[in-house]
Amino acid sequence: KSDFDAMLSDLGLTEFYPQKLTLNSVLKITRASIFRKNPTSLNELPMHFLYNVMRANGKSRNTEYSLSQGTTPIYRSYANDEEEFSLGSVLDPEVYSVTILDLITAVFLCSDSLLQQTLMVKMSLCQFALPLLLPDVSQGSITFLLWAMRAVVHKWRPHSKEESKGYIEQAIVTTAMPMISFVRIGECGVSKSSIINSIVCKEPHNFFVHRDMECGKFPRRISNGLVEVCFHLPCGESTIDVFPEIFAVANLHGDMRNSLAQFQFLKSNSAAVFVVVDNIGKRDCDFLTSSFDPNSNVFLVINPDVKHQSQTEGSVRRILTELKLKNQNVHIWGNQNQTVFLKNMNGSIDGVLRYSKASKNLENMSQTDPKLCIMTDEVCSDCQASVTVADWIVSEIEMKDKESVKATLLAAQGVFWQEWSRKDKEMNRLRHRGDVDINEYIAQLSEHKIQIRNEQAKVELPDVVDSFISACLELSVDKKVLFLQRMKMKLDALSSNIIVPLEEKFKELCFDPNHDKEALKQTNAKIANSPVGLEHFMRELEQIYEASKASRSNPQFLRLPSVMAQLLINGFPMELLDGDTGCIPIDWVMDVLAEVRTQLGGDPxxxxxxxxxxxxxxxxxxxxxxxxxxxxxxxxxxxxxxxxxxxxxxxxxxxxxxxxxxxxxxxxxxxxxxxxxxxxxxxxxxxxxxxxxxxxxxxxxxxxxxxxxxxxxxxxxxxxxxxxxxxxxxxxxxxxxxxxxxxxxxxxxxxxxxxxxxxxxxxxxxxxxxxxxxxxxxxxxxxxxxxxxxxxxxxxxxxxxxxxxxxxxxxxxxxxxxxxxxxxxx
Missing domain, CATH: 3.40.50.300 (P-loop containing nucleotide triphosphate hydrolases)
Structure with a gap:
């Protein structure tokens, strides 16, 4: 077996490679997911990690395991207490486990696109660094995880909004920002990842895995060449933030000389590159001077030992001369206390960010040079088919007036459904019957409901709704889920772009002692009614079905409950109660649940x-x-x-x-x-x-x-x-x-x-x-x-x-x- 095959076999993931592990299988209620159970073997580690990260457990990156429940993790080993103490009496760990980076790499290679995307969201809640460039050593390929990262949304407040208390909420892949990259040459006495963690945030937190964490010293077998990324997010408080604006920090794991495609990618997309190295010999010096252009924003972080200090000094002088760098581009670890070192590093990064014009978003970065052979995870046919339809629908919505888009494009859930709901509630409450006979009154209401449904069924479907229903009816289950997920992300982003400015306006009106009460009321109404989400399209689908069923028309829509049942079984949420009308679409819900029973082959x-x-x-x-x-x-x-x-x-x-x-x-x-x-x-x-x-x-x-x-x-x-x-x-x-x-x-x-x-x-x-x-x-x-x-x-x-x-x-x-x-x- 290759090292890669052996790793998957050890972790029990062979059957899931490539991309066969589904979100549904991870969300399944199992004994391990509801009761505390520590892993007792390597092949239990992946699901242990997945169950913990899905619940946003900040300790999910620990890969220790015990030989049996309740015993001490096997990586701890101590000498016999009866022996005389010596420095060598405390034994070094001699166990076989895996580094978390290998585990994350293996899990992502075995996860389907929906699970990858969910993992990214959950890991970002834990403030874990996210895999950006994923190496597959068995195929010799590198994948840019753009689709997987699309669902990650962050909220931050740049210092320019400190006074107004405004904020930005945006999908991270569409946010333009500078990127600072860290790479290393050879084995280093100082942890590159640990340095980054100390730089990015004042609050102590391990964004990147480093050697001093639990299980951090196990050697990497399949994750060399993995590029992870985290994001500095300011909160608008100068006493808390290290830097005033958002930026990305990328970290290439392993020796950069063995991952040249990743290094070239980082170099071409970064505002600055920090190279961490202990000693710089002639070979390393030649490599660095040939890898960067003169006047590049490259910084050296060196940690030379006494034996090689003279040679390193000479190499650094040559690098500074040939690349036309300043002495400030060199940071020496161990030459000063850590606080001063980090302050100087922060100063260098702040200088880069202050004058950088290299802001890009991850979407733009994914358009890589073909020579690098870095493929994007959105090039697969399933993704492309889903993305094309979803993007067209949302682009049509963007061109409409935001305040009237529901009335013009989603008419079935508008006045027809609202009026039908009022009649339906009145049939049960009978509050406005007056002197009318109860049976006659109920018959009148029932007739009105039928008339409303008939009118509702005659409404001509806009192209966007027709395309949405066609995609739901015709796409395979996997493509359908990807299509709906893409729709959700795009519509959420669109809604956020509308709501955030409205919320800022609402806040301004509230703080204005002479504010216009009517303007305040209208702004609040816009906040409540402007968003168009995937739930509105699903509601339109349900109303079209109910109208078609009641009026005995449009038989092609009678398959819709079967589609929703299929989605529900596959873990997709369904609206039970309409929040706008406060009414349950009872025919739709009952027919979907009947289809669930049919598809499951019983009454679960x-x-x-x-x-x-x-x-x-x-x-x-x-x-x-x-x-x-x-x-x-x-x-x-x-x-x-x-x-x-x-x-x-x-x-x-x-x-x-x-x-x-x-x-x-x-x-x-x-x-x-x-x-x-x-x-x-x-x-x-x-x-x-x-x-x-x-x-x-x-x-x-x-x-x-x-x-x-x-x-x-x-x-x-x-x-x-x-x-x-x-x-x-x-x-x-x-x-x-x-x-x-x-x-x-x-x-x-x-x-x-x-x-x-x-x-x-x-x-x-x-x-x-x-x-x-x-x-x-x-x-x-x-x-x-x-x-x-x-x-x-x-x-x-x-x-x-x-x-x-x-x-x-x-x-x-x-x-x-x-x-x-x-x-x-x-």
């Missing part, structure tokens, strides 16, 4: 987990970290309505758990500010909570403990819903999650908070029972549902570890969420 057992809470309290993030999902988060992406996602349960675990699939429900926030002025906002909250809790086996109530009044409002809605479920004979389990719980005196505060919560729940129960005329039966919350205040209350720390734009997800947060997940399945 499903366990439902949902989350409720106020807007922007971290509900979607909680589910994303808990199950490795990607429910929408970020500016303008507050969940509207309710969405469901289906996760497979491993065959070996189905009998133990008692179900075949996990259905996760993400919901819009209760007490949403943009809905507060609506007459039925309270009723809407009650209906949403009732529907979601009715569907759930476990309902997670997300509470922001720092706002007592807000918490009371949410509890009131939740208690009403549970009371109704009790009356209907359904008893879902309820878990309360208290977010941002960072108190040092945690135990005492926890007990106080639990007592306060129980008091509030009892008060709400009495009030709700009185309103429902059930106060004889329900006097306290535990009369409604079984609830253990110790086991069913969870106190979770804040999401981020730090306060800069480069802060990773807190390990304390991910650990508590993991324990909560395990509790749900116990």
């Amino acid at each position: 057992r499903v366990f439902v987990v949902s989350v409720l809470g106020v807007q922007s309290s971290g509900k979607s993030t909680l589910l994303n970290v808990m199950f490795g999902l990607q429910f929408a988060v970020g500016s303008g992406r507050c969940t509207r309505g309710a969405f469901v996602q289906l996760l497979h349960v491993d065959d070996n675990l189905q009998r133990e758990l008692g179900f075949d699939f996990l259905l996760v429900i993400d919901t819009e926030g209760l007490k949403a500010p943009q809905l507060a002025n609506l007459d039925d906002s309270c009723e809407r909250d009650n209906e949403l909570a009732t529907v979601v809790i009715a569907l759930s086996d476990v309902a997670i109530v997300n509470l922001a403990t720092e706002n007592a009044e807000e918490m009371k409002d949410v509890l009131q809605v939740v208690v009403h819903s549970f009371l109704r479920m009790r009356e209907a004979g359904k008893k879902p389990h309820c878990l309360f999650v208290h977010q941002n719980f960072n108190s040092v005196s945690a135990m005492a505060k926890t007990l106080n908070d639990q007592k306060y919560l129980l008091d509030q729940l009892d008060k709400m129960t009495k009030a709700a029972a009185k309103m429902e005329h059930k106060d004889k039966y329900y006097n306290k919350f535990t009369d409604v549902i079984a609830h253990d205040m110790n086991k069913d209350n969870w106190f979770i720390p804040g999401l981020w570890f730090g306060c800069s734009a480069m802060s990773p997800v807190s390990y304390g947060y991910t650990e508590q969420v993991f324990q909560l997940k395990a509790h749900i399945f116990e």
